Amino acid sequence: MAECGSSSFVQPAIPKFDSHYDHWAMLMENFLHSKEYWGFVENGILVMVDGAEPTKAQHKLIEEQKLKDLKVKNYLF
Numbered sequence: 001m002a003e004c005g006s007s008s009f010v011q012p013a014i015p016k017f018d019s020h021y022d023h024w025a026m027l028m029e030n031f032l033h034s035k036e037y038w039g040f041v042e043n044g045i046l047v048m049v050d051g052a053e054p055t056k057a058q059h060k061l062i063e064e065q066k067l068k069d070l071k072v073k074n075y076l077f
Helices: 021-034 038-043 056-076
Strands: none
Touching: 021 038, 021 056, 038 056
């Protein structure tokens, strides 16, 4: 039986680029799909039209998407 402080869960490793782009790209796409971030790679994030004032809900959604976009970039870097 596992002790309270220990964990048998293993975090998936972020794929490192090893000069084999096609293989790395496939691994990275699968990794980002597993984190539910692939949509940000394909579609980007929502932006407001210039001059439009976002509602509180829209502003919150945009801020959440910006944070997730930064997480995707962090994985890629």
